[in-house]
Amino acid sequence: MIKRLILTLLALALVGAGVFWLVTAPQTLSETDLPDHAPDLANGEYMFYAGGCASCHATPGSDDKLALGGGLKLGSPFGDFFVPNISPDAEDGIGGWSTLDLVNAMVKGVSPNGSHYYPAFPYTSYQRMKLEDIIDLKAFLDTLEPVKSDVPPHDLPFPFNIRRTLGGWKFLYLDGKPFEPDPDASDQINRGAYLVTGPGHCGECHTPRDALGGLERDKWLTGAPSTEGEGTVPGITADTLEGWTAADIAYALESGFTPDFDSLGSSMAAVVRNTAHLTPEDRDAIAAYLESVHGQ
Amino acid sequence: MKRFLFAATTVVALTGAAATWAAMDPIATRQAVMKNNGMAIGTLAKMAKGEAPFDATAANLAVRIFYSGSAGYTTLFPDGTQTGGDTEASPKIWEDMAGFEAKNTAMMEAAAAAMATPIADLDGVKAALGAIGKTCGGCHETYRVKKDG
Numbered sequence: 001m002i003k004r005l006i007l008t009l010l011a012l013a014l015v016g017a018g019v020f021w022l023v024t025a026p027q028t029l030s031e032t033d034l035p036d037h038a039p040d041l042a043n044g045e046y047m048f049y050a051g052g053c054a055s056c057h058a059t060p061g062s063d064d065k066l067a068l069g070g071g072l073k074l075g076s077p078f079g080d081f082f083v084p085n086i087s088p089d090a091e092d093g094i095g096g097w098s099t100l101d102l103v104n105a106m107v108k109g110v111s112p113n114g115s116h117y118y119p120a121f122p123y124t125s126y127q128r129m130k131l132e133d134i135i136d137l138k139a140f141l142d143t144l145e146p147v148k149s150d151v152p153p154h155d156l157p158f159p160f161n162i163r164r165t166l167g168g169w170k171f172l173y174l175d176g177k178p179f180e181p182d183p184d185a186s187d188q189i190n191r192g193a194y195l196v197t198g199p200g201h202c203g204e205c206h207t208p209r210d211a212l213g214g215l216e217r218d219k220w221l222t223g224a225p226s227t228e229g230e231g232t233v234p235g236i237t238a239d240t241l242e243g244w245t246a247a248d249i250a251y252a253l254e255s256g257f258t259p260d261f262d263s264l265g266s267s268m269a270a271v272v273r274n275t276a277h278l279t280p281e282d283r284d285a286i287a288a289y290l291e292s293v294h295g296q
Numbered sequence: 297m298k299r300f301l302f303a304a305t306t307v308v309a310l311t312g313a314a315a316t317w318a319a320m321d322p323i324a325t326r327q328a329v330m331k332n333n334g335m336a337i338g339t340l341a342k343m344a345k346g347e348a349p350f351d352a353t354a355a356n357l358a359v360r361i362f363y364s365g366s367a368g369y370t371t372l373f374p375d376g377t378q379t380g381g382d383t384e385a386s387p388k389i390w391e392d393m394a395g396f397e398a399k400n401t402a403m404m405e406a407a408a409a410a411m412a413t414p415i416a417d418l419d420g421v422k423a424a425l426g427a428i429g430k431t432c433g434g435c436h437e438t439y440r441v442k443k444d445g
Contacts, residue, residue, distance in 0.1 A: 230386070231441035251345070255425075256433040261338040263429070265436025272433060 024167025026110040031100055037132045044140030047133045049277035051126070051199040055270040056083045059147065065273070068093070068141075069149035074120050075228045078213060079156035081120040089146035102138045103131060109170060116166035118154065119173070124215065125201035128179040133199065173214035185292065192289025195282060196221075205233045205267065222295045231266065239296040249287035250280070323381035326372035329365045336361040337432065340425040343418065355415040355424070362407035362428050370397045386441045399435035406431050 048054070059069035069092070070085040087093040094102070101112040109116060109123035117123065126134075159165055179198050181190040196202045207215045208224035223235030234240065241249065248259045253275035256264045264272055275283060336358040342348035343355060373389050373396070389396045410424040 231384075231443050234442065251341075255341065255429060257337060257341060257429065261334040261341060263334075263337070263432030263436050265433060265440040266442060267437075269433040269437035 020168075023171050024164050026108070026114050026116055026167065028104045028108050028110050028114070029100065033131075034100060034103065034135070035131055037135050039139035040132075040136045041139050041143070043133065044136035044138070046277075047129075047137040047199055048140055049274045050195055050282075051129075051137065052201065052271060052274045053086070053137075053141075055267065055274065057086045059149065066144050067147050068144060069147035069151075071149055071151045076120060076213075077227065078160045079154065081118060081154050081156075082152050084151055085147060085149045086141065087144055087147035087149075088142055089148060092149050092151075093146060094141070095146060097138075099135055099138045102141070103134050106134055107131070108176075109166075109174065116163045116170070118163075118166065119169065119213065122201040122204045124174055125198060125204055127174065127176060128194070128198035130179070130198075169212065169214070172212065186288070188285045189289050189292050191282065192285035192287070195278075195286050196289055200286070202236065206236050220295060221290070221293055226266070228267070235296060236290050237293040237295050238291045239294050241290065246284065246287040246291050249290055250283040253278070253283045253286060254280075321381070322372045322374060322377045323383050326369070326385075327381070327383075329369060329372070332361055333365050333432070336365075337425070337429060340421055340428075343421045344425050350418050350421065352415060355421050356411075359407055359410040359415065359424055359428070362403055363411060366400050366404040366407065370400050382443070384440050384443055386439045389439050396435070396439050399431070399439065402434060403428065403431035 054065040054068065056072055056074070057068040057070050058065045058072075059067045060072045062069075068085065068087040070083045072083040074081040074083060085093040088095040090096050097112060104110045104112070105117065105121075106123055106126040106129065108127070109119065109121065111117060154161070179194050182193065185193070203215060203221055205227070206221045206223060207217070208219050208222070209227065210216055221235060221237050221240075223240055224233050225231075226233055236249075244259055252258055252264060253272060255276075256269065256272040258264065275286075278286075339348075339354055339358040343350050370393070373385060373393075375390070377383070378385065378387060378390060406428045410428065413420075415421055415424055
């Protein structure tokens, strides 16, 4: 009787381990999933700014925002992350990466050696990007100067230091869906929606997170406590940006000034350095989309 | 000469600040200075956006507000004013006062440069707005923490 019980428990444990192994296995795209697309360098540079890559990956303290040596410390409730070097340096950066490697990193959150990235790298947003845009971005990153750097490993307590567990996190929070335009919305709003939800990854800070660090998508863009420490990240929906016109939003993304001429600070200062590079049409599109989002 | 002027202004401001601390509320004062700066930026930005007509006197006055606003500004952050009064000052100010002072000096120098060549047309407004405006976010990026959302 006891023996049978033990055997049953063992069998269940084995099945459990098997399920864990399957669920947490990193999933990737293969070469045949990539579209046939000749890289467009200008669009790659544009995506670099739309994606805000330099905000985290530029060497801290450097005036050269194209020196992507990494090393910035990102605090979180789960521990401290240190942003990696994504310059084309073959040893310290991503110099040896293929285009497929970058696609898998950004869309699947998986590194070239097949391990999970932590979602401090906002692949939950980048998964919505058009693969063509990522192919273009790779071509642009390849043109930058290689930077040597010695970035410390992430400082995370158990169990967050076990990357395999991120497979479970992705099972819950990474749906693998590309951006879907809303057929009822205008082209302008859909362009803004793409920039906000995909490359711009605005929701990563402006949407609250649950206890496991997943975005609470029913509270999309309604504001959140800062994950990096003190303070709050404001909501950017039409209801939370009460009193702002679409023109006000577009101007803030260009200049950093709010309608009452306060100046945006914290990590939004770096965001504005990026959005200032976008076309006025795209800033207007972002504003039009945000004005169409409700909730507070 | 420029350096001497900065030093002299700072000394005057410091002496003044030390004498008046007892009588004033540094948190309320620094918030009022920032409000003033906001109005000055608004003056320039509205002209730059075409929402207000170009007015050389107002534009040059706005530039001077940044200069006077940044004179001795960092002395409004004495020990003991880290919290209270709805302050949005980041603790980083007290961890790195030299870095904070450098950001303040950047604004003062941008304003001084704009004062040296007075604004005479709309392009001048845009140039001053760009140069001074950059120093607003440049400091807020590290030393201001938004709390009211």
